[in-house]
Every structure is written in structure tokens, then in C-alpha cells.
Amino acid sequence: MSQEISLNTRIIELGRSIFDGIGSERPSALSRNFWISKIMQWSMANADFKTNLFRLVDVLPTLKSNRAIVSHLNEYLRTPARGINQGLGWAVSPSSSSLRGAVTALAVKRGIHEFASLFIAGENPSSALGALRRVRADGLCFTIDLLGEFCLSEGEAEEYLARYIEAIEVLCHRVPAWKESQPILAGHPGEQHPVCLSVKLTALYSQCGPLNFERSVAVLSERLSEIARAARRGNALIYVDAEDAANNPIIFETFMRVFGSPEFRDFPYPGIVVQAYFKNAEASIRSLLKLADTRGAPIALRLVKGAYWDYEQVVSQQNGTTFPLFTKKESSDASFEHLSRLLIDQHELCLPAIASHNIRSLSHACIYAESKGVTPAEFELQMLYGMAEPIARTFARRGYLVRLYVPLGDMFVGMGYFVRRLLENTSNESFLRHTFFDAKAISELLKEPQLHEETSPYVP
Numbered sequence: 001m002s003q004e005i006s007l008n009t010r011i012i013e014l015g016r017s018i019f020d021g022i023g024s025e026r027p028s029a030l031s032r033n034f035w036i037s038k039i040m041q042w043s044m045a046n047a048d049f050k051t052n053l054f055r056l057v058d059v060l061p062t063l064k065s066n067r068a069i070v071s072h073l074n075e076y077l078r079t080p081a082r083g084i085n086q087g088l089g090w091a092v093s094p095s096s097s098s099l100r101g102a103v104t105a106l107a108v109k110r111g112i113h114e115f116a117s118l119f120i121a122g123e124n125p126s127s128a129l130g131a132l133r134r135v136r137a138d139g140l141c142f143t144i145d146l147l148g149e150f151c152l153s154e155g156e157a158e159e160y161l162a163r164y165i166e167a168i169e170v171l172c173h174r175v176p177a178w179k180e181s182q183p184i185l186a187g188h189p190g191e192q193h194p195v196c197l198s199v200k201l202t203a204l205y206s207q208c209g210p211l212n213f214e215r216s217v218a219v220l221s222e223r224l225s226e227i228a229r230a231a232r233r234g235n236a237l238i239y240v241d242a243e244d245a246a247n248n249p250i251i252f253e254t255f256m257r258v259f260g261s262p263e264f265r266d267f268p269y270p271g272i273v274v275q276a277y278f279k280n281a282e283a284s285i286r287s288l289l290k291l292a293d294t295r296g297a298p299i300a301l302r303l304v305k306g307a308y309w310d311y312e313q314v315v316s317q318q319n320g321t322t323f324p325l326f327t328k329k330e331s332s333d334a335s336f337e338h339l340s341r342l343l344i345d346q347h348e349l350c351l352p353a354i355a356s357h358n359i360r361s362l363s364h365a366c367i368y369a370e371s372k373g374v375t376p377a378e379f380e381l382q383m384l385y386g387m388a389e390p391i392a393r394t395f396a397r398r399g400y401l402v403r404l405y406v407p408l409g410d411m412f413v414g415m416g417y418f419v420r421r422l423l424e425n426t427s428n429e430s431f432l433r434h435t436f437f438d439a440k441a442i443s444e445l446l447k448e449p450q451l452h453e454e455t456s457p458y459v460p
Contacts, residue, residue, distance in 0.1 A: 007367060007368065007371055008448055010367045010371075011360070011363045011364050011367045011368075011446070011448075012363075012443075012446045014363040014366060014367055015359045015360055015363040015442070015445075015446040016442060016446070018359050018362075018363060018391065018394050018395065018398075019359065019442050021394035021397065021398075022390045022391060022394050046080055046083060046084055048079070048080035048083065049077065049080035049081060049083070049084060052076035052077055052080055053076070053077065055076050056072055056073065056076045056077065056108075057112055057115075059072060060072075060108070060109070060112055066096075066101065066102050066105035066106070067096045067097070067101075067105075069105040069108055069109065070094060070095075070096040070101040070104060070105050071096050073092055073093070073094075073104065073105075073108060074092070074093050074094075074096075077092040077093075078092055078093040081093075091104075092104075118386040119384075119385065119386040119387070119407065120147070120386075120407045120408065120409060121385060121406045121407065121408055122408055123408065123409065123410045124167075124408060125144070125166070125167045125170040125171050125408060126170055128144075128406070128408050129174060129175075131406070132144075132171075132175065132406065133178055133180055135385070135404055135406065136178060136180035136181060136184075136194065137180045138389070138392075138393060138396075139184055139393065139396045139397075139402075140184075140389075140392055140393070140396055140402050140403065140404055141184060141190065141191065141194065141196070141401065141402070141403045141404070142196065142385070142403060142404045142405075142406045143196040143197065143198045143237075143239055143382075143403055143404075143405055143406065144167060144171065144195075144196065144197050144198065144406055144408060145198045145200070145241070145405055145406065145407045145408065146160070146163050146164060146167060146200070146407075146408055146409060147407050147408065147409030148160055148163075148200060148203045148409065151202075151203050151204075151205075151206045152206060153206050154205075154206050156203075156206065157203065157204050157205050157206050157223075160203045160204060161204055161223050161226065161227070164197065164199065164227050164230070165226070165227065165230045167197060167408075168195070168197060168227070168230045168231055168233075168234050168236050169230065169234065171195045171197075171234075171236070172193075172195050172233075172234030172235065172236055173234075175194050175195050176193070176194060176195075178194075181194040184396075184401060185376065185377055185399075185401045186377070187377045188376075188377045188378075188380070188401050189268070189269050189298075189300075189351050190237065190269070190300070190351060190353075190380050190401060190403065191401065192235070192237065192268055192269075193234075193235045193236055193237060195234065195235075195236040195237070196236065196237040196238070196239065196403070197227075197231065197236060197237070197238055197239070198238075198239045198240075198241050198405065199224065199227060199238060199239065199240050199241060200241050200243070201220050201223075201224065201240060201241070201243075201247075201250070201251050201254060202243055202247050202250075202251075204219075204220055204223045204224070205219045205220050205223065207219075208220065208247065208250065209246070209247070209250075210246050210247070210249070210250070213249070213250060213253075216250045216254075217250055217253050217254050217257060220250065220251075220254040221254050221257045221258050224240070224254055224255075224258050225258055225263070225264070228258060228259075228264055228267060228270070231267075232267060237268070237269060237271065237300075238267075238270055238271060239271035239272065239273065239300065239302055239353075240254075240255050240270075240271065240272045240273065241273050242272070242273040242274060242275050242304075243308070244308050244311060244312065244315070245278070245312055245315070245324045245325075246315070248278075248284075251272075252272070252284060252287070252288070255270070255272045255288075256287075256288070256291050258270075259291070259295065259299065260291055260294065260295050265295045265296065265297060266297060267297075268297075269298060269299060269300040269351050270299050270300065271299065271300030271301065271302055271351075271353065272288060272299065272300070272301060272302070273301075273302045273303075273304055273355075274288070274301060274302070274303055274304070274339070275304055275305065275306035275307075276303060276304065276305050276306060276332055276335045276336040276339050277305055277306035277309065277325045277326050277332040277335065278306065278324055278325055279324060279325065279326060279453070279454070279455050280324070280455070281335060281339055281455075282335075282338070282339060282342065282455060285301065285339060285342060285343065288301060288350075289346050289349050289350060292349040292350055293349055298348065298349050298350055298351060299349070299350050299351070300350060300351040300353055301343055301350045301351070301352060301353060302353040302355050302382060303336065303339055303340060303343060303352070303353065303354055303355060304355045304356070305332050305333075305336055305356060305358075306325065306332065309325060312324060312325055313325075326453050327453065328452050328453065330449045330450060330451075330452060331449075331450075331451050331452045331453045333358065333360070333361065333449035334449040334450055334451035334452075335451060335455065336356065336361055337361065337364050337365075337448075337449065338451070340352070340354055340361070340364060340365045340368065341368055343379075344365065344368055344369045344372055344374050344379060345372065347369075347374050347378050347379060351378070351379065351380070352365070352369075352378075352379040352380075353379070353380050353381075353382050353403070354379065354380070354381050354382065355381070355382035355383065355405070356381075356382075356383070357383055357384070357387060357388040357391060359391065359445065359446070360445060360446045360447070360448075360449075362381055362391075362395060363446070365379070365381070366381075366395075366398075366400060376399050376400050376401065377401075380400070380401040380402065380403055381395055381400055381401070381402045381403070382402070382403045382404070382405060383402065383403075383404055383405070384404070384405050385404045385405060385406040385407065389404075392404060
């Protein structure tokens with residue numbers, strides 16, 4: 001017990017030092033400029049303003065004229081904006097036929113694109129090179145995510161596959177030549193090459209789904225193999241993203257089939273994501289660790305909290321199935337810490353990638369690793385681009401390797417991702433909200449989470 005108390009005390013001490021290191025700096029998503037910061041604060045203070053602002057953001061790419069933009073601006077924001085102050089109400093309610101309306105429409109379009117650029121580094125790899133180079137200059141590494149949800153046709157799926165191959169070729173040709181691409185942390189497996197790519201499997205096959213399990217795994221295995229071959233030619237790293245409960249079994253089986261095959265058994269540190277808010281997350285991790293043991297070469301395991309809670313709840317209610325996730329956020333946080341310890345304990349079989357913006361969760365992993373004699377060259381921390389760079393830089397200054405998850409895509413395709421990030425920044429339980437706006441007591445933010453719900457057992 002005394003050892004656990006001592007460990008927790010050290011976690012809190014590191015967490016406090018991270019808060020001190022952040023100081024008055026704000027994450028870029030919340031303070032690119034004064035007005036963006038104000039909009040975020042208004043959204044958090046007024047639920048109607050937030051809801052209608054995000055409705056406007058969601059529909060904006062489909063609006064083709066200034067008149068349509070002003071009409072929607074009036075419809076969505078005039079009333080809630082007046083509830084904040086009369087000046088804001090006046091600013092968002094111009095006449096659609098006036099000069100002020102035309103100017104306002106242009107300002108809205110430019111503002112939303114500017115806002116979206118906080119989270120999306122560019123439309124394609126070539127346009128994102130400047131942003132990626134700045135990430136490396138900050139002492140951080142990156143993994144690229146090509147935005148795109150479920151595809152509707154095989155043509156779309158093949159186009160998405162081609163985008164992955166192109167991204168690997170462009171980045172592997174350009175990035176290694178930068179002086180910023182020298183290894184940030186010598187000897188770290190994640191720095192074998194500066195290019196890393198995250199792959200969303202469900203966008204690679206239009207008929208992907210649990211009722212088409214075997215065919216889905218077969219097709220996705222072929223297409224993931226194509227990406228892995230391109231990555232091998234460029235010496236790039238790969239992570240396979242986890243998604244929803246229905247498709248995760250397909251994703252895990254595809255990953256194990258490809259990287260457990262003779263062709264890819266020596267592929268360096270193929271990565272996959274596990275979501276800690278699933279009750280069966282530990283079972284998934286143990287299966288993946290068994291794969292690493294069988295293939296005779298380690299894999300990378302990115303541990304995240306999970307981002308589809310509302311979606312999973314709706315699907316469970318519609319289908320009358322058991323809800324697969326923890327219902328309390330604290331249980332997800334406690335699960336995350338438990339699984340972090342499991343990954344660090346098994347660091348010879350995997351590269352633990354601890355992905356969170358929660359300073360308690362990150363500090364816990366760092367201190368636990370230290371207590372087990374696991375060095376910063378044997379694990380890494382990961383965060384989302386545009387969400388928490390001050391936190392990322394503060395951990396990096398303390399000698400940890402931090403990787404940013406960097407999305408690329410056009411405005412229309414990226415809108416769903418953009419809105420999810422806005423919702424995360426402004427939700428009542430957002431760690432970033434409490435850290436950078438509410439000034440909530442640090443001791444409360446660093447409190448050890450407790451597991452209130454049962455987990456699913458591992459069946460070998």
C-alpha cells in the first residue's frame with residue numbers, strides 16, 4: 001500500500017509540474033486568436049449558441065452563395081447570440097441583400113476555414129508539408145490521418161487506397177531530407193523513420209460490415225497489404241485505427257492476419273489502436289500481445305480513451321444490444337490507467353503509445369514506466385494536432401517522445417472530424433476545457449480515477 005501511495009504521490013507531483021510548465025500558454029485550438037477563443041467561451045457558456053454554431057459549421061460546405069450563408073447565419077445564431085449580448089446579436093444578423101451581409105458571409109467562410117485549419121493540417125500531403133515541418137521543429141513527431149469515413153462505392157474505396165499510397169510516396173520522398181527529421185529521441189523505435197501513417201480500414205472497402213465478416217477481412221487484408229508494401233519501400237511506420245464496436249472485430253482480425261503473415265512478420269512495429277472505454281479492451285490487448293509473441297517481433301499499441309460513445313449508445317438502443325462501453329467517464333479513465341500499466345509491463349512485446357490529453361493519464365504512464373525501469377525510449381505519448389500542443393511540448397521538454405495525430409483532407413470531407421473536435425473542446429467533461437478555461441482545481445484534475453463497472457474477461 002505504501003508503494004502505491006508513493007507512486008500516486010509522484011504522479012501528482014509530475015502532473016503539477018506539467019501544469020506549471022504549461023503556464024499561461026493555451027492550446028492552439030482554443031486561442032489561435034482572440035475571437036476564436038471568445039467563440040469557444042461563448043459556446044461553453046450558452047448551450048443554444050453552441051448547438052446552432054455547430055449546425056452552421058456542419059452545413060457550411062454545402063452553401064454555395066453569400067445569400068445562403070447569411071440566411072443560415074440569421075436562422076441559427078441570431079437568437080442565441082442576442083442572449084449573450086446585443087452587439088453579437090447584431091453582428092450575426094445582417095440583411096442577406098446588404099453589403100454588410102456580403103462582407104459577413106465572406107468573413108464567416110474565411111473564419112470557419114481558419115478555424116478548421118487548427119485541426120486539419122492541409123488538404124493533401126504536399127500542402128501539409130509546412131505544418132508537418134513545424135511539428136518536427138517543435139520537437140514533436142507525427143502520424144498522418146487521411147480524413148474519410150465509410151465509403152459508398154468500390155470506386156471511392158480504390159481512390160482512398162490510392163491516396164494512402166500517394167501520401168507514403170510524397171512524404172517518404174520529402175520529409176527525410178529536412179534537418180528537423182533527425183531523430184528526436186535516439187534509439188526510440190518510433191523514430192526509425194520520421195514518416196508514420198494512420199490507416200482507417202473501413203474506408204478501404206464499400207461492403208465492410210459484420211454481416212460480411214469473412215469477405216471484409218479478405219478484401220481489407222489485401223488492401224492493407226498494399227499499403228504495408230508501400231510503407232516498407234519507404235521505410236515508413238503504420239498504425240491501424242480502431243473504430244466502432246461493429247467493425248472493430250474486422251479491424252483486429254485484418255491486422256492480425258496481415259502482420260502475422262510470413263510476408264510481414266518482420267515489418268517494424270506495426271501499430272493498432274485499442275479504446276479503453278470498451279469493457280473488453282483488456283481482452284483485445286492480450287490477443288494482440290499474443291500475436292506479437294507468435295510473430296516473434298513487437299508491435300505498437302496506441303491506447304486511447306475512445307471517441308464514439310454517443311454513437312455506440314444510439315446503436316445499442318436501436319438494436320437492443322448490450323452497451324459495450326463503460327457508462328461513467330471515471331471508469332474509462334481508470335481502465336485507461338490499468339491498460340497503460342499492462343502495456344508498459346509488456347513493453348518487450350509492444351511499443352506502448354499512450355494517447356490522451358489528460359495530464360493525470362499521461363503522468364501516470366510516465367511515472368509507472370519509471371517505476372518499472374522502462375525508459376522514455378521504450379514508450380511514447382500521443383495527442384491530437386491542434387488540441388493540446390502546449391501539453392505536448394511540456395512533456396517533450398521533459399525528455400518524452402510525443403507524437404501528434406495530424407489529419408489531412410478537404411473542408412467538406414473533414415467537417416465531421418472538425419465538429420467532433422469542437423464538441424470535445426467544449427463538452428462539460430472535456431479535460432482541455434477545465435485545464436484552459438475553467439481553472440478547475442488542479443488537485444481535482446489529478447485525482448486517481450476509480451473503476452465503477454465490471455470489465456469483460458479475457459478468453460484465450
